[in-house]
Amino acid sequence: MKVAVVLFTRDLRVHDNPALSTATRAAERVVPLFVHDPALPAGDNRRRFLEECLTDLKASLRQRGADLVELRGDPAAEAVRVAKAVGAEGIGVAADVSGYARDRERRLERACAGERIALKTFPGVTVVPPGAVRPGSGGGEHYKVFTPYWRAWQAQRWRDVEGAPRKLQLPDDLPASWCKDRPASTGGESAARKRLTAWLPRLEGYEDNHDAMAADKTSRLSPYLHFGCLSPREVAARVEGRPGAEPFVRQLCWRDFYHQVLFAFPDLRRKAYRASAEEHWRDESDALQAWREGHTGVPIVDAGMRQLLAEGWMHNRARLITASYLTKHLNVDWRAGGDHFFDLLLDGDVANNYGNWQWVAGTGNDTKPYRRFNPIRQAHRFDPVGDYVRRYVPELAGIEGKAVHEPWNLPEPPPGYPAPLKF
Incomplete structure (x- = not known):
């Protein structure tokens, strides 16, 4: 094979990238391609992180004699357009699991078949x-x-780990507009x-x-x-x-x-996984907003939610506590919580985000669907002296020791911090 296109999606690396390694072995010249898809939802945090990942990927490819082609539009259509322009005989892409990714793969398959271009999917996600x-x-x-x-x-x-290609070569006369420079990046x-x-x-x-x-x-x-x-x-x-x-x-x-x-189960994001799950959620818009902002009056919950707002990330134990509080204490729909996490988390993906939310809410894979996390007990167990809470809830910074987890019990509750929500 003279030319192959590698469509990057959720495999933004040169090490152990089966699609890239196989294309390098099979073709004389390889076109690494990423298509910015306007139809793919991404919050600001994840979008910024993606840009940093692409900057680093471009640098790695250039070190090996190639570059990253970046286009915008429908990935299936753009991948085939690039393949036709450079005379590529095949396109490689990593297989993924979300409904959107699988639909993208089906569209790519149809488009490739129409142009007699070979398509091969690879593991790696x-x-x-x-x-x-x-x-x-x-x-x-x-x-x-x-x-x-x-x-x-x-x-x-498990499959063998692939090494990074030592050298890559682009086709001649690749349009300069396809490979623009990127600013320096730390991601x-x-x-x-x-x-x-x-x-x-x-x-x-x-x-x-x-x-x-x-x-x-x-x-x-x-x-x-x-x-x-x-x-x-x-x-x-x-x-x-x-x-x-x-x-x-x-x-x-x-x-x-x-x-x-x-x-x-492609409907994991919107439909209860456990068919027998009973869903009777309350419409508590004020409580949901207080939870989102980290103003519930429960310090360990507020600390987790404020960490999410500040960092686009949250400690895993805090994810369990905050999700359980929303669904099992405030009785707010897991979909609302899952969507908020998905919008803000750097690591937000459909499988792990909504799978874990359903597990906590009792609609998913938990074998004990009525499991309930007591936030105060969890706080005393996993933040015993309150340092995590004080790090993210400055209103409580002056409270020493574990008393920070129940500030409403102090002789003088801290000013400016809300009383716990009633539920």
Whole structure:
């Protein structure tokens, strides 16, 4: 093959990118392409992070003799247009699981067939492809409970990790307008790989420390995994065999679990996964707005929501607490909470965001759908001296120790901080 196009989507990296590696081996010249799709929703935080990821990807490709072509429009139409313009015989793209991604793939397939261009999809968004692990004689197209999925997932033979191509070559006479310069950036694959390398020595204490909210000892790799700046398969390989690896690998498996759930249940974002779930939500617009702004009067909830507003990220334990508070205490629809998270989170994707919201709300994959997190007990357990709360709720900065979790019980409640919402 003389020329191939690689359409980047959620695989913004050169290391362990099966689509890019295969194209490099199969074709003399490769056109790396990213299409900015106006139909794809993205909040400001995620859009800024995406721009940083693309800047870094462009730099990596240029180091290897190529560049990143950036266009705007429908990815299927633009990919075929580029392929025709450069005489490409094939297009490679990473397979994904959301309804939108699968529709994009179907449109690309039809467009390629119409122009007699070969299309090949590749793994890379998850450690194990969604359809590769299925229940046995029990039937069903996917696993609905995590623990049996975890056992089957561990038993899989994972694909080999691909190295980064050493050299790439673009076709001659590529339009200059397709490959514009980008400003310097601190995000993307280079930053992700540095973060992973720096974090690996902390892996041994992950199981004991990842729920300690003030210590902030999680990896914070989730945004990089979402955009594919890091290959989840390579991350699993990097941690494999190290002390403390299993609890962290289990989190990678949870990520794969929700991807296979979404693959089988495309309506995960809007429809209750558990058919028997009873949904009787209250229309509490004032309570929802107070929750969004971090003014519920429950410090641990407000701290989590304000961290989200400030950073576009939230500690995982805080995600559970804030989601449970909205759905199980205020009885507000999980869809409203999921949409707010999706708008603000750097790592927001359909599978993990809405899968976890449904788990907390009792409409999803939790085997104990009536589970309820008491925010005060959670605060005392996972932020025992209140440092996490004081970091994000400045009105409470002067309260010492664990009393910060129940300021309404103080002889003189702090001025300017609201009383707890009534529900």
